Each structure stands twice: as structure tokens, then as C-alpha cells.
Amino acid sequence: MKLQNMNQDWKFWEEKDAFALVWNIPESARDITLPHDAMMEKEANPQSQNGGNTGFRDGAVYNYVKILTVPEEYEDKTLLLKFEGIYMNAFVYVNGQLAGKRPYGYSQFYVPLNDFLKYGEENEIRIQVRNGAMANSRWYSGGGIYRDVSLGIADLAYFVPDGVFVRTEEASKELALVRISSELKNRGHRKKNLRMETVILDENEVEVARDVTPVTLFAGEAVSMSRRLAVEEPRLW
Numbered sequence: 001m002k003l004q005n006m007n008q009d010w011k012f013w014e015e016k017d018a019f020a021l022v023w024n025i026p027e028s029a030r031d032i033t034l035p036h037d038a039m040m041e042k043e044a045n046p047q048s049q050n051g052g053n054t055g056f057r058d059g060a061v062y063n064y065v066k067i068l069t070v071p072e073e074y075e076d077k078t079l080l081l082k083f084e085g086i087y088m089n090a091f092v093y094v095n096g097q098l099a100g101k102r103p104y105g106y107s108q109f110y111v112p113l114n115d116f117l118k119y120g121e122e123n124e125i126r127i128q129v130r131n132g133a134m135a136n137s138r139w140y141s142g143g144g145i146y147r148d149v150s151l152g153i154a155d156l157a158y159f160v161p162d163g164v165f166v167r168t169e170e171a172s173k174e175l176a177l178v179r180i181s182s183e184l185k186n187r188g189h190r191k192k193n194l195r196m197e198t199v200i201l202d203e204n205e206v207e208v209a210r211d212v213t214p215v216t217l218f219a220g221e222a223v224s225m226s227r228r229l230a231v232e233e234p235r236l237w
Contacts, residue, residue, distance in 0.1 A: 009031070034064075087141045
């Protein structure tokens, strides 16, 4: 999966009325570049319910909006957003529809986009961060989208993000056995006959092991695969 940085050209504003039904971008919205710590924009408040855990800074409800133009040919791609960290209670809307959410403020998460996009047109990506409930942290957390955002682009058949795992099962001066597990998915409506090629390179990018495995993915199928590669005379740590 190819990752494209999405940190540029966002609009930001603090929500003064969390129950407002107007879905617009106010004139007060500012242009920002991510990562962004909204909590640092406020002055320290001696009466803050967060206390010294956040440097006496209050949380609030924050809004971030980005306009994303999606080419028509991307209808045959897999598209998702990768968020490396939003503090906290993040709700992700695509063209006004809730596409994903993550209450926890420290973990990375992904939001699939394909079911919500308009291809060949502009699309609104809106993230609402509900960080107004205090106190909610034992240390300074920051507030808002405080880590990178990326757009993931892959074919209809693809490796699931964070779905590749490598483990050394045995290691000696003569031989190392490496097990590699992968999660694959086919979003398409037709069967895919593929070839999965795994190559291990040393620090000089010289090939030291290779495996080629045929893979058949039926429409909508997700599978986990595992293979073992042998590396002769490994350079042990």
C-alpha cells in the first residue's frame, strides 16, 4: 500500500456549541498544517479541571476539515485514511457520513473511504475531536490531530495495513529460519489469482532468501498466509 502524506491544507476551528446542527465551515476557521496541538493554543488556566496533568490547559471540541479530490480511476482502488494519533474521542466524517471513530487518544487507526467517496469530485474529510470532558489524562496529552495523517492507496487486492509479521524461529551461525505471516484481502467482485513474492535482503541490499507463493483470493475474501524462509550463514546480532 502506498501512503501519501495528508498533513497540508486543513481548516481548523474550536467548536463553541457542540450541539449545533449547522454543518458548515465558519469564517473563523484557520488554515493549519498537521500535526497540530490545539490545547497549546490556550492560555494556562489555574482553575482547569485537568490540573497540572495538562499544564492547567483546558480541553475542548475541535474541528478539522480537508477537501480531497479523488480521481475517477480510483474507483478501482482501495483507499483509506491512516491516523497516527488523535487526542481524543475522534469522529471521522466523509461527505457528512460517519466513516470511523476512535475514542482512545494514543493509538494508530485506519478509516476505509471507498463507501463514502464521490469519484472525480471534491470530497470533504471532517474530523471532530471531542476533548472537552475533563479531567481525562494523567500527563500532558495535547489535543487534536497531534500526529501525521496519510492517505493509503492500494489495488482491490492488497496487504491489510499492519498485517505483515516477521519472526525468527531459529538462529545459529549456520542457519536462520524466518517465519513471515501476511494478511491479504480482496475487495473486488472477481476472483484474483496472484503471486506473492517475499525477498529478504541484507544491509547491502543483497538478496539472501526468496519465496514465491501462488495466492487465490475469492471475491470479498480475507486470508492469512504464512511461509518460512531459510537464511544461510546469517549475520547474528
